[in-house]
Amino acid sequence: IGSKLESSGVKRIWDINKLLYMININPKDVLSRWRKEEEGLAEVLGGSEIQEIELEHLSEEEQEGEDEDFFTKKTSSQGFESKVSSNLESLDTQSLQKKWGEDGTLLAKLRERFFTSPRK
Amino acid sequence: MSSRTKLITFQGHENFRLRLVLATLSGKGIKIEKIRSDDLNPGLKDYEISFLRLLENVTNGSIIEISYTGTTVTYRPGIIIGGSLTHQCPEGTACGYFIEPMLYLAPFSKKKFSIVFKGLTASKNDAGVEFIKWGLIPVMEKFGVREVELHILKRGSPPLGGGEVHLLVNSLIPQPVTVHVLDYHKISAIRGIAYCTRVSPSVANRLVDSARKVLKATGCDTNITTDVSRGEIAGKSPGFGLTLFTESKKVPFRYVVEDIGLAGETPEDVGERVALNLLERIQKSGCLGRNQLDLALVYMVIGKEDIGRLLVNKDQFDEELVVLLRDIKALFGTEVYFKQSDEMDNSMYATIMGVGFTNASKKIA
Structure with missing residues (x-):
C-alpha cells in the first residue's frame, strides 16, 4: 500500500x-x-x-x-456514556435480517473466512 | 503513595472504571473532574460510588476523596490485596459492571480474590456473567492467568435481581505473558446458553429454536444448552436471555454476544436478534470481539518488556477505544501502534511494548 x-x-x-x-x-x-x-x-x-x-x-x-x-495535560471531556455495553452491535434486528438474510454472498464470504468444515 | 505526588487529571465520566483500574495498576494518583458537571443530576452515580467502595475493599492504603457535589474524585491507589468479601451491587446495575474491572486487578493481588457479588446477573447495559465466563476468562487464560472461576449460584433477572455470583481467582502471577495473535482463528462450533428465571421452561427451548434457525445458514455445528432456574436459585424477577459464543480449536478466544428479553418481547425475537448479532460480531471482529479487546490491550501494556501483537479489525475502532488508548498513554506512558495488514482487508496489527509491570507481592517474594 x-x-x-x-x-x-x-x-x-x-x-x-x-x-x-x-x-x-x-x-x-x-x-x-x-x-x-x-x-x-x-x-x-x-x-x-x-x-x-x-x-x-x-x-x-x-x-x-x-x-x-x-502527564500534565488534562484530557478533554468526550461526552459519551461509558456505561454502555458493547455486547450487541448497533444495528437493529430488521437491518441485520436484511443484511444477513437477503444477501447470501455475505454469509458465504463469512463461512469461507471463518468456519473450518462448512456443511453443504 | 505520597500525598504530594502530582495527580494525573482526567475530565468527564467516560472510562471511569478503567481509569481507576489503570491508576491502581500503574500506582499513580489520578483526579477525575467535571463528572457530569453539566447534567441536571450532576456527579457520580450510585453504581460508580459502589465501585469505588469495592475498589477500596480490594486494595490496601488507597485514598479516595469525593468532592461535595460528587463531580470530582481524587484517587491515590494503594496495593491490591484481594481477599474474601461480598459485594452487594446497587439496583439496576448488573454484577458484570463490578466483576469486569476486578479481572484486571485480581491476578496481581497479594491474596486470592474470592468475591461474592449479589444483584443482577444480566442486564441490557452491562456485561452479563455468561459473557464474562465465556468471553473474558478465556482471554485471561491466554495471558497466563489460569484458575479463574465464575460460579453462578443464583440467577437474577431485572428489575429485582436477587442473583449471586462467586468470582474466584486462584492464579496470582507476576505479569501477563506476551502474546502474538496475528490471524483470524477458524471457528469449529457455535455454542450457547439459553436461560430463564421464573418463567415457563419452554421459553428456553424457544430461544434455542429461533437462534438455531438463523445459525443453520452458517453450516457450523451449533450446540445451545438450556438452563432453567427454579425456586430459590431463580432470583426475584421473571426473565430470560441467551448467550452465544464461538469455539475454536487453536486459540482459547471466543466471540461472544448476549442479550436478555424485555417486557413484551418474545423468546423468538431475542433468539433471532442474538444469533444475527453473532454473525455481525464475527464479521466485525479481529482475533477478539470489541467487548474483549480492552482487557487484552491492558494485559499487553502491563506485560513483559517485549513486543506483543494482536490482530484487530478497523470496525472495532470506536470512541471508547480512543479514550482507553489515551488513558493508557497518560498513566503508563506507552502508545499502541497500529499497522495495516497487507494480507487481510480491514485489518490492522496492534503492536504494544509491555511496560514490565510486576505484581507488588511477587516482587517481595
Whole structure:
C-alpha cells in the first residue's frame, strides 16, 4: 500500500497512530477524519484514476496538541456514556435480517473466512 | 503513595472504571473532574460510588476523596490485596459492571480474590456473567492467568435481581505473558446458553429454536444448552436471555454476544436478534470481539518488556477505544501502534511494548 501511495503522490495526513494521541481532537473527530481518509485511500488504490483526497488541514492548536505532555495535560471531556455495553452491535434486528438474510454472498464470504468444515 | 505526588487529571465520566483500574495498576494518583458537571443530576452515580467502595475493599492504603457535589474524585491507589468479601451491587446495575474491572486487578493481588457479588446477573447495559465466563476468562487464560472461576449460584433477572455470583481467582502471577495473535482463528462450533428465571421452561427451548434457525445458514455445528432456574436459585424477577459464543480449536478466544428479553418481547425475537448479532460480531471482529479487546490491550501494556501483537479489525475502532488508548498513554506512558495488514482487508496489527509491570507481592517474594 505504501509504495502505491508513493507512486500516486498521495500523502497520508491522518495516520491513525498520530491521530489517536492528538488529545485536542475529540475521539469522534479522530474516527471521522481517519475513516474519511480510509475511504479516500480505497478509491485511490482501487480506481483507475488517481483522485485527490480531500483532507482538512491541522489547525495550529491541533498541531500543538500533539506535543502536549500527557502527564500534565488534562484530557478533554468526550461526552459519551461509558456505561454502555458493547455486547450487541448497533444495528437493529430488521437491518441485520436484511443484511444477513437477503444477501447470501455475505454469509458465504463469512463461512469461507471463518468456519473450518462448512456443511453443504 | 505520597500525598504530594502530582495527580494525573482526567475530565468527564467516560472510562471511569478503567481509569481507576489503570491508576491502581500503574500506582499513580489520578483526579477525575467535571463528572457530569453539566447534567441536571450532576456527579457520580450510585453504581460508580459502589465501585469505588469495592475498589477500596480490594486494595490496601488507597485514598479516595469525593468532592461535595460528587463531580470530582481524587484517587491515590494503594496495593491490591484481594481477599474474601461480598459485594452487594446497587439496583439496576448488573454484577458484570463490578466483576469486569476486578479481572484486571485480581491476578496481581497479594491474596486470592474470592468475591461474592449479589444483584443482577444480566442486564441490557452491562456485561452479563455468561459473557464474562465465556468471553473474558478465556482471554485471561491466554495471558497466563489460569484458575479463574465464575460460579453462578443464583440467577437474577431485572428489575429485582436477587442473583449471586462467586468470582474466584486462584492464579496470582507476576505479569501477563506476551502474546502474538496475528490471524483470524477458524471457528469449529457455535455454542450457547439459553436461560430463564421464573418463567415457563419452554421459553428456553424457544430461544434455542429461533437462534438455531438463523445459525443453520452458517453450516457450523451449533450446540445451545438450556438452563432453567427454579425456586430459590431463580432470583426475584421473571426473565430470560441467551448467550452465544464461538469455539475454536487453536486459540482459547471466543466471540461472544448476549442479550436478555424485555417486557413484551418474545423468546423468538431475542433468539433471532442474538444469533444475527453473532454473525455481525464475527464479521466485525479481529482475533477478539470489541467487548474483549480492552482487557487484552491492558494485559499487553502491563506485560513483559517485549513486543506483543494482536490482530484487530478497523470496525472495532470506536470512541471508547480512543479514550482507553489515551488513558493508557497518560498513566503508563506507552502508545499502541497500529499497522495495516497487507494480507487481510480491514485489518490492522496492534503492536504494544509491555511496560514490565510486576505484581507488588511477587516482587517481595
